[in-house]
Amino acid sequence: MVPNSDQDGQSRSFIEEARRAQIVTAAVETIAEVGYSRASMSRIAARAGISRGLISYHFAGKAELIGQVMATVYADGAAFIAPMIDAETTPTAQLRAYIRSNLEYMRAHPARMVALVEIVTGGGLADLPGIDPTESDRQMLLPLVELFTAGQAAGEFREFDVTVMARIVRGVIDAVPTALSHDPDLDIDRYLREITTAVDLATRPI
Amino acid sequence: MVPNSDQDGQSRSFIEEARRAQIVTAAVETIAEVGYSRASMSRIAARAGISRGLISYHFAGKAELIGQVMATVYADGAAFIAPMIDAETTPTAQLRAYIRSNLEYMRAHPARMVALVEIVTGGGLADLPGIDPTESDRQMLLPLVELFTAGQAAGEFREFDVTVMARIVRGVIDAVPTALSHDPDLDIDRYLREITTAVDLATRPI
Amino acid sequence: MVPNSDQDGQSRSFIEEARRAQIVTAAVETIAEVGYSRASMSRIAARAGISRGLISYHFAGKAELIGQVMATVYADGAAFIAPMIDAETTPTAQLRAYIRSNLEYMRAHPARMVALVEIVTGGGLADLPGIDPTESDRQMLLPLVELFTAGQAAGEFREFDVTVMARIVRGVIDAVPTALSHDPDLDIDRYLREITTAVDLATRPI
Amino acid sequence: MVPNSDQDGQSRSFIEEARRAQIVTAAVETIAEVGYSRASMSRIAARAGISRGLISYHFAGKAELIGQVMATVYADGAAFIAPMIDAETTPTAQLRAYIRSNLEYMRAHPARMVALVEIVTGGGLADLPGIDPTESDRQMLLPLVELFTAGQAAGEFREFDVTVMARIVRGVIDAVPTALSHDPDLDIDRYLREITTAVDLATRPI
DNA sequence: CATGAATGAGACTTCATTCAT
DNA sequence: CATGAATGAAGTCTCATTCAT
Numbered sequence: 001m002v003p004n005s006d007q008d009g010q011s012r013s014f015i016e017e018a019r020r021a022q023i024v025t026a027a028v029e030t031i032a033e034v035g036y037s038r039a040s041m042s043r044i045a046a047r048a049g050i051s052r053g054l055i056s057y058h059f060a061g062k063a064e065l066i067g068q069v070m071a072t073v074y075a076d077g078a079a080f081i082a083p084m085i086d087a088e089t090t091p092t093a094q095l096r097a098y099i100r101s102n103l104e105y106m107r108a109h110p111a112r113m114v115a116l117v118e119i120v121t122g123g124g125l126a127d128l129p130g131i132d133p134t135e136s137d138r139q140m141l142l143p144l145v146e147l148f149t150a151g152q153a154a155g156e157f158r159e160f161d162v163t164v165m166a167r168i169v170r171g172v173i174d175a176v177p178t179a180l181s182h183d184p185d186l187d188i189d190r191y192l193r194e195i196t197t198a199v200d201l202a203t204r205p206i
Numbered sequence: 207m208v209p210n211s212d213q214d215g216q217s218r219s220f221i222e223e224a225r226r227a228q229i230v231t232a233a234v235e236t237i238a239e240v241g242y243s244r245a246s247m248s249r250i251a252a253r254a255g256i257s258r259g260l261i262s263y264h265f266a267g268k269a270e271l272i273g274q275v276m277a278t279v280y281a282d283g284a285a286f287i288a289p290m291i292d293a294e295t296t297p298t299a300q301l302r303a304y305i306r307s308n309l310e311y312m313r314a315h316p317a318r319m320v321a322l323v324e325i326v327t328g329g330g331l332a333d334l335p336g337i338d339p340t341e342s343d344r345q346m347l348l349p350l351v352e353l354f355t356a357g358q359a360a361g362e363f364r365e366f367d368v369t370v371m372a373r374i375v376r377g378v379i380d381a382v383p384t385a386l387s388h389d390p391d392l393d394i395d396r397y398l399r400e401i402t403t404a405v406d407l408a409t410r411p412i
Numbered sequence: 413m414v415p416n417s418d419q420d421g422q423s424r425s426f427i428e429e430a431r432r433a434q435i436v437t438a439a440v441e442t443i444a445e446v447g448y449s450r451a452s453m454s455r456i457a458a459r460a461g462i463s464r465g466l467i468s469y470h471f472a473g474k475a476e477l478i479g480q481v482m483a484t485v486y487a488d489g490a491a492f493i494a495p496m497i498d499a500e501t502t503p504t505a506q507l508r509a510y511i512r513s514n515l516e517y518m519r520a521h522p523a524r525m526v527a528l529v530e531i532v533t534g535g536g537l538a539d540l541p542g543i544d545p546t547e548s549d550r551q552m553l554l555p556l557v558e559l560f561t562a563g564q565a566a567g568e569f570r571e572f573d574v575t576v577m578a579r580i581v582r583g584v585i586d587a588v589p590t591a592l593s594h595d596p597d598l599d600i601d602r603y604l605r606e607i608t609t610a611v612d613l614a615t616r617p618i
Numbered sequence: 619m620v621p622n623s624d625q626d627g628q629s630r631s632f633i634e635e636a637r638r639a640q641i642v643t644a645a646v647e648t649i650a651e652v653g654y655s656r657a658s659m660s661r662i663a664a665r666a667g668i669s670r671g672l673i674s675y676h677f678a679g680k681a682e683l684i685g686q687v688m689a690t691v692y693a694d695g696a697a698f699i700a701p702m703i704d705a706e707t708t709p710t711a712q713l714r715a716y717i718r719s720n721l722e723y724m725r726a727h728p729a730r731m732v733a734l735v736e737i738v739t740g741g742g743l744a745d746l747p748g749i750d751p752t753e754s755d756r757q758m759l760l761p762l763v764e765l766f767t768a769g770q771a772a773g774e775f776r777e778f779d780v781t782v783m784a785r786i787v788r789g790v791i792d793a794v795p796t797a798l799s800h801d802p803d804l805d806i807d808r809y810l811r812e813i814t815t816a817v818d819l820a821t822r823p824i
Numbered sequence: 825c826a827t828g829a830a831t832g833a834g835a836c837t838t839c840a841t842t843c844a845t
Numbered sequence: 846c847a848t849g850a851a852t853g854a855a856g857t858c859t860c861a862t863t864c865a866t
Contacts, residue, residue: 035332037243040835052851055839058850064853126241134388164400167385168378175377182340196369198408206407221825246860257827264825271849427846447744449655463848468841470846493845526632546800576812583793584786591785594752606782612822618819633829658856669831674858694834 020058020068021044023048027069036118041065063128070119070128072113080105091151095169095203096196098147102173103195104206106180107188113177141166148203158205169199213257226264226274229254233275238317247271252371269334276325277335279318283349286311291349297357301375302402304353308379309398323404358410364411375405400409430471432480439481444523448530453477475540477552482531482540485524492517497555503563507581507615508560508608514585515604522592529589560615566584568615581611627742638676638686641666645687650729653691654736659683687738688746691730698723701705703761713787713821714814716765719811720791724808731795759784766821776823787817 026048041062045052059065084101084127088094106113119125125133144166152158170197178188227364232254232272237245247268251258265271294300312319318357331339350372356361378401437459443451453474457464471477496513500506518525532535537545556578563569584607592598644666647658676681702719706712724731727808735770737743743751762784769775790813798804 019850038332041837042835052836053838053853055853057852062836070235095301126244136387137384137388160403161396161400164397165404167381168401168404170263171379171381172374173257173377173378178343189369190367194367195374196376197366201412202404204320225825247862248860258861259828259863260826268861323842431846450744452794454839464840465842465849466847469848474840538656549796549800569842572815573808573812576809577816579793580790580813580816583789583791585789587785587789587792594755599799602779603782606779607786609778609782610786613824614816614820637829659858660856671832671859672830675831681853738862 006127016058019054023050023055023058023061023065024068024072027065028073030113031069031118032114034168036115036124039118044103067128068122068130071191073109074179077105090156091147091154091191092156092200092204094147095144095151095199098144099169099173099196099199100192103188103192106176110177110180110184114181114198116173117177141170144169151203155205157203160203165203168202172199222264225256225260229256229261229264229271230274230278230349234279234321235269235317237275237324238320240301242321242330245324272325272330273334273337275321279322282315282318283311286314292309296362297353297360298410300353301357301405304350305375305379305395305402306398309382309394309401312382312386313394316383319383320387324378347376354409361411363409366409371409374408378405407408426528428470430460431466433484435462435467435470435477436480436484439477440485443481443530444526448527448536451530462500465524477541478530478531478536479528479540485528488521489517490522502568503566504568504612505557506559507556507563507611508554511581511585511608511611512604515607516601518588518592519600522589525589526593529586553582557580564617567617570613572615577615580614583615584611632721634676637672640687641668641673641676641683642690645683646691646733649687649736649742650732654733654742656738656804666671684737684742685746685749687733691727694727694730695723698726708774709765709772710774710818710822711770711818712789713762714766716762717787717791717809717817718812721794721806721810723793728795728798732799735792735795759788762787769821773823776819783821786820790817 023044024085027039029041030047034043043053044065045055047056052073055065059068081098081101085094085097085105088097118199120136127133141163145162148157148160148162151160152159162171176188176191176195180188180192226253229250233245233250236250236253241250242246247261251261254261261271265274285306285325287307290310291300291303294303307334331337331340331342347369351368354363354368354371358365382394382397385397413462435592436455439456440452442456442459446455448521453467454464456477457566460467467477485495489590493510496516497506497509528606537543537548542572557574560569560574560577564571564574588607591602591603641662645662648662648665652661659673660670662683663673666673673683677686679818699716699719702722703712703715706715712823721784738754743749743754759781763780766783767773767780770777770780792811794806794809797809
């Protein structure tokens with residue numbers, strides 16, 4: 001027999017979490033649709049079909065909501081991407097997996113990706129006290145930097161500035177959401193092939 | 207006797223243009239400094255050292271001002287970049303010139319570049335009625351698309367989807383302002399060399 | 413067999429009263445700590461360690477809660493002060509007892525006193541429909557008015573306007589919480605001596 | 619002939635100052651009428667017959683407005699009271715002048731006095747960053763403290779704690795607005811006589 | 825041409841209160 | 846009895862825009 005306390009604890013936590021998740025989802029969709037600057041709490045609430053005040057009830061403020069959006073997208077993205085990279089053993093294969101998993105995630109959750117880019121580029125980061133944009137930027141590049149460093153040590157990549165190359169690859173990947181927004185019917189697989197080939201050629205030993 | 211209408215017409219036009227240019231410059235600097243979302247007409251006016259109302263007098267609204275900012279930056283950018291490309295004769299050299307001139311322009315006018323990126327990514331485009339973001343996007347890629355098409359025909363580039371490759375290269379270039387904002391002491395020349403090499407490798411015949 | 417109605421009636425009444433007292437205490441402490449204007453139902457509930465809704469369950473609204481706070485503080489104050497006055501037989505001694513007991517009450521229950529002053533001066537009274545501030549004011553002065561009237565009849569006080577003198581004495585006493593709030597280590601005994609002497613001199617026959 | 623620059627300078631400054639004064643006056647009246655906590659910017663604007671935004675245009679925020687209200691009331695009060703005190707030469711006469719001028723000011727500007735008390739006691743001070751309530755309290759008592767110290771040195775006052783006596787006198791004076799609010803037809807002259815006599819008796823040498 | 829006073833919409837947030845569980 | 850999710854009103858503030866001067 002399951003004690004009530006557990007049930008209650010779960011169900012209460014469940015409702016709370018469900019609402020928070022619902023609001024975060026609504027925020028993601030709203031930001032993706034109208035852009036960060038026009039994604040007011042009112043609009044987010046309207047999309048979620050709830051009242052304005054309810055967002056304030058579940059989140060301390062817009063900053064916390066946006067922070068949750070980013071944390072969610074990042075966490076989900078990492079959970080999506082990491083296994084695909086870990087499944088590979090060589091840096092070259094891991095780089096391909098990195099690109100492929102990033103694009104697969106965009107395909108699976110286009111709104112999330114657009115929202116993320118909107119927040120990062122739309123001034124949303126400045127609204128998040130306690131978040132250092134420069135440090136976030138560094139964190140974003142870190143996996144690629146490590147991957148490139150290991151790959152160069154293993155002789156699988158040519159010599160290049162790993163930080164610059166990391167930014168190059170991220171720049172290429174980050175351009176995809178923009179492409180998607182202009183052409184929703186975009187053939188992501190073709191994109192993936194083209195990008196993978198280009199990055200391959202740009203990084204392999206000469 | 208010189209008619210008043212002429213005098214007025216001329217002087218008005220002159221002052222008018224000077225004011226518009228001054229305001230556009232102030233807008234560029236303000237957007238680059240505080241980001242698009244925080245670049246209010248008030249702040250722009252304050253930076254220009256004029257009153258709020260004067261902007262409204264010279265521009266129909268914020269949309270027209272932002273539109274002018276973009277048009278100006280584009281036009282100046284094209285005027286800066288085009289000669290450097292035209293000075294080259296082969297697609298390969300032109301591609302290198304394209305990248306180099308883009309980064310040189312960023313170095314010469316960092317505020318303009320940052321402002322442009324801020325507007326494009328910060329939701330500013332959506333504030334511009336009559337401007338089709340998709341068409342703007344296409345225009346942005348067009349020079350590269352043509353360059354790649356010509357280069358492939360000449361056998362200087364390998365076979366790839368020219369549109370995708372154009373977006374790849376723009377993505378790489380557009381990542382530079384972000385890098386600059388996180389590291390103002392960035393060595394643009396090194397960046398240029400790395401990017402040029404990477405793009406070279408990614409596009410040349412195998 | 414004891415009917416449920418009785419059991420419930422009794423236990424409800426008991427719990428009911430305990431809860432109401434707990435909430436009133438929490439309200440007093442909250443008001444004393446953060447001021448009337450910042451003493452929201454949420455904060456009061458948090459201090460009581462209960463949910464927001466429970467206050468609404470036990471009190472018809474904020475007005476009733478504040479009314480209960482005032483009634484409680486008044487009643488407790490009267491219960492504290494009255495015996496000390498009744499223990500004296502002459503108006504002069506009773507006046508001293510009035511002052512002394514008021515200050516002793518402040519010393520014993522500083523939060524209550526601060527809360528009372530906060531409500532009275534912080535606009536709390538206007539939130540209490542059905543309470544006539546003017547009448548409350550009159551009630552506040554009444555004991556002193558009666559005391560002065562009796563004392564003048566007995567020849568123990570000089571001739572003065574009893575209402576004005578009552579307000580003077582209350583003014584002096586009501587200034588003590590303010591002094592306390594600015595200096596928690598205040599020597600109340602010195603205050604008591606100084607005030608008693610001053611009032612003595614101001615009221616005794618010339 | 620008066621130059622335009624002067625006229626313009628004056629008239630512009632005049633309009634600005636006139637509006638600010640009008641808004642401050644409306645704030646004073648609103649606070650006096652409905653209490654500090656209910657004196658919203660909306661209500662103040664409505665009383666001034668202007669839009670909400672105009673207050674924000676002339677004042678950086680509610681804090682600045684309230685600060686201006688206090689500064690104005692204080693400055694006007696000091697300008698009203700100081701000459702009456704300076705006209706006297708002995709501490710005893712100055713003390714009487716202090717009390718008399720305070721009550722005269724209340725009679726002349728009842729709303730200002732009520733507003734001041736409302737702000738000080740209604741939590742308004744806590745909304746003013748940069749203002750130390752304890753220091754404000756000390757400043758409020760300072761003139762009396764100095765007056766009593768001088769008077770004791772001159773042998774015109776008996777020995778007592780000057781700070782406590784200062785608070786006693788302020789307490790007596792600060793009780794007057796409350797009396798006024800409950801009885802608008804109050805005979806201030808009688809009040810003044812009673813208070814002056816009482817304070818005289820409480821402070822003169824025994 | 826230019827100013828700056830003025831407006832009104834809209835944003836975020838807090839709060840008292842209601843209600844299903 | 847008690848909870849906490851939910852609402853809607855109200856408050857402060859920012860902003861683009863208009864208009865008399």
